Amino acid sequence: MDFWLSYATLAAIYVLLGLSTNLLVGIAGIFSVSQAAVFGVGAYIVAYLLMNEIMSFLPAMLVASAFCVALNVLITLPALRVSGDYFVVTSFGIQLLATAIFTNWTAGTGGANGLPGIPPADLFGKTLESSGQLVVLCLGAMALGCVAFWLIMRAPFGRLLRAIREDELAVAAAGKNVLRAKVSAAAMAGAFAGSAGGLYATFLSFIDPSSFDLDASILLLTMVVVGGARTLAGSIIGPFLLLALPQILTLIDIPTTIAAAARQLIYGVLLIAFMLFRPQGLAGEKL
Amino acid sequence: MSEYLSATGLEVSFGGLRALQDCSFTVERGRITCLVGPNGAGKTTIFNVITGFLRPDSGTVSFQGTSLDGMKPQAIVAAGIARTFQNLRLFVDLTALDNVIVALPAQTGEEPLAAIFRPLHVAQAQTKRREEAMRVLDHVGLAARAHDHVRNLSYGEQKLLTVARGLATGAELLLLDEPASGLSAAALDQIMALLRRLQSEGKTLLVVEHNTRVVQQIADEVLFLHQGHLMARGTPEQIISDPALADIYFGGAI
């Protein structure tokens, strides 16, 4: 039973990240392979605050989200100044720089050894340790994220972002501040990623740079692409499906030496196939 | 009383090409002024300068006494100037109603935080905004097509929608970039009637237009632009009968 609970918890956390990536890449149209870095920063901040008993879980999550909001906005600003393709390299650069910092700043992030022994989350004084409590916490956070995402997309903000995606110039001509709208989208994406980081740190009780590297960002992109861009359904289906893949693969017993590389191979094939035949993913709109 | 809209000494050059050369003109409030001239005379460049999309190399633009130099496009729209585009630039995937709602002035709910923490308030504001947009659509005669996607509108209806979008910003000066081009006779009459009606409601229009018949019917005043410079100004009849201008514009044949 624990397995399904931890699978659901991890999937819920990745849904929050899916929402974050979807907001940035799908809706605001800003290419990003550095969401895992922001996710990591959120995780390290909450871990640091909890391990040194500076504050309890909820305030730590708020601090982490606020920091990630600022960080994501800072990261996205070049995208607004630099033309599309240049930002691709900047985004790769930001991810690799973040990984270098996570790995080498031993004082702050425990460096390559990672941070073991992160205290579990506590809500209103009650520590949540068992898988049952954790899954409730994460699914609850996921639900909150989805409601927020749904509200945003229904509100004028969502319509504004959809219009910006089609023709920025026309939106500016209609008297709207395009820059502010994009920055708000990046801010929301940062909040989602930061809170997801906090949940991840307390769920695993051990984090190290390998969970926030370039492969993690590419996996996030794959989840959005396969699940479906720009929609709530897409951001939910993607993570649940792709996290199940490794498990499904081990059921069909191909020799374990090949099985491992095969899974990464399938991610690659999925990316190509969906881009060729179904760019809008399972439940999304055209990228 | 300072001029309603005045441009003095505008200079704009792209690399070697001098789009506007010492271009100055004024527009009276409440009148329909047509901007005519051969292709490449700088008509659209003037629109881009007035609406803040393009910063001129030198020269100033002022509206009701306040200078627009250096203002951001959205501030100029807030000051009361809206424009349309020659290639329409409508939001094809959105409905006609949504196209208009996007142009409505700052609404609650355009900030994500408001949308999340005060959803009821935003929902109410939404319905109010929807009614307002419907009124604008009705005003241009598109009420029936409100919920259709722009893709399914006829070219004439799309032209009307661009004007509706300009109106939705609440602007009093509308810069219309070839509103009549490519329209059937019936659609042409419909749009000309709309422009006259807007003028009667106190709007001021600055219209770029090639069709001399349209210019004659609606223009109170005509500005003749050539190679980025104001060559002449006067009533439609004066401009069209002037042989020198005709030479430049029609290559001699009236």
Place this chain on the structure above:
Amino acid sequence: MRRIALTAILASVLSIAAARADTIRIGAILPLTGPGALIGTQQMRGIQFAIDQVNAKGGVHGNKIEVVFEDNQAKPDQSILSFNKLTDLEHLQVIFTAYSGPSLAMAPLATRKKVLMINGGAQADKLATASPYLINTLPLIGDEIAVITKYLAAEGKKKAVILFENDAAGISGRDDYLDSFPKTGGTIVAQEPTAFGQTDFRPALLKLADAKPEVMLVSITAALSNMAQQYKQLGLTFTVAGTTFFQDPDVIKDPAAEGFVHTQIRIEAPPELAAAFKQKYGAEMEFFVRQYYNASQIVVVAMDKLLTDGQPITGENMRDAIFKIRHFQGLIPLEFKTNTATVPLDINIMHDGKDVTIKKMNTD
């Protein structure tokens, strides 16, 4: 001689196997893709080879053993998922693990679920105290380094530099060097990290050489032969010292590694065993293969004790069995005073293609 005795006992025990012939299932969570896959594949083969041999002789008390492998890409979150899958879905009581990061991540879960984790490859010092249910069948970095620094001091090497891999094991190795080398009167004048999986050591070697050391203390797990070749290409002459990770056949036979000295867990595979392995997998029975072969033997012996005493195979019982048996004589004689085995450790030097033992010591 005593090694032959063990396999004899095993055979006899198997022959009088009880009628009940169901399979005992154990787990293994190893990195089979990504940068860690290099060692993960060897570890897997070590376990599978040992278990196949035991099954070939009828298993333990007539019960065949089946190993369920899970790939964690050396990532902590995947490891947690795999651990929960093996313990909840498959109800396994014994799980092999490798790599310091994942093992540390799973340790608290093992304690809570009383599942025995056997680590035959990771050497980060934190593993000693990570969980009472985590058994390390090899000495940790700190133990080996204490021995090598004593030897170097005896050889009069005072001025040292450190070359270390920027990952969990590499960094704890560096910290141990920094801790134990000064105690023997030596001084560390410089240290230089390299990224895990990086094979261009020239910049780091050049910078360290500039400090004119007498000995370079090495703590890297991968690409050792590249380092050796580049050390020779740059014409460096100071002594190169390391731990058991040096025991890589490509490095030993490489003339560039002449004079490299390192501690070596005395774990030798009898020739016929190594030949059988090579015949099956077409590869040398390298260090990690032998380590996990040896770890599997420990598990089998513990299982055998429980079954003879008629006790169920649970994480807790297995753990108690191992501590009761205390002395194991598989590929390598070892003793469990704590949950980290104390093993005989040799000092080996590489001399024209062979790894020659020049001193015998012990890790306690």
Place this chain on the structure above:
Amino acid sequence: MLALQLLCNGLATGCALGVVAVTFSLVYSTTKLFHVAHAGVFTLGGYLAWSLTTRGVPFIVAFAVAVAICAAIGASIQAWLYARLERRHATHLVILIASLGTLAVMQNIIAAIYSPNILQFSLPWASEVVAGGGSIRLTVIQVLIVAASLAAYGGLMWFAHRTILGKQMRAVASNPFLAEITRLRPRRVHVHVMAIASAVVSIPGVLVPVDLGLQPYNGVTPLLTATIAMIAGGVGSITGAFVLAIAIAELQNLSLLLIPGEWSIGITFFIFLIFMLFRPTGLFAAAR
């Protein structure tokens, strides 16, 4: 003295990076596509040569065969994947993601076939030291990498400016729309460019592993450093990309004198980010 040796060492890695940067710039400026799978082609070249040399094929022949196969693979990626996506009016983001997928597929096919171990070329002549006077010590293979890279750079410059296909390529690069109507058939030019770029990138692709060994997953960092060189050098400028690549490699090597080694890669990206904020068009920006 240490600085001098680091400089020489940086030259070898820099030249290899230079070829990656130039070939990537060739593809990017012509097809406007961010061809991430270029790293896969680079890695594949090395593995093809390795599998041939271990089967006794002389190194030169194995080298030539690897270059040819990489050219074919590069061309087929463009013809069957990118061109098909473009025919379906896919946005650049879609093509970029497909390219990421291709990279993942290539790397993992290699990992499945050749296993993820670090493979070594057993070519004794490669690691002999060419004592370059005093304490500078470069191996035969390092000198070979520098020579081959400079030759590749010269060849590409000659190709771009002297041959017809080269002129066509630059025409397509400068104005794809115009090229479309003037019967230049850019699609065919794209395939040619991809073939040439893939062939030339496999030159360092084969030579560098002879020195540093083969790993399936280590193509991404050099590719990203190369793209930084391309952008810092100004897109479309072959010289800019080559020179900047060497400069970055030297910077990474020399940075060791001031800061601990682990930050050398971080430094490169940090400087690049500063670049992006203040000088997005690069130093040698091709005449706009």
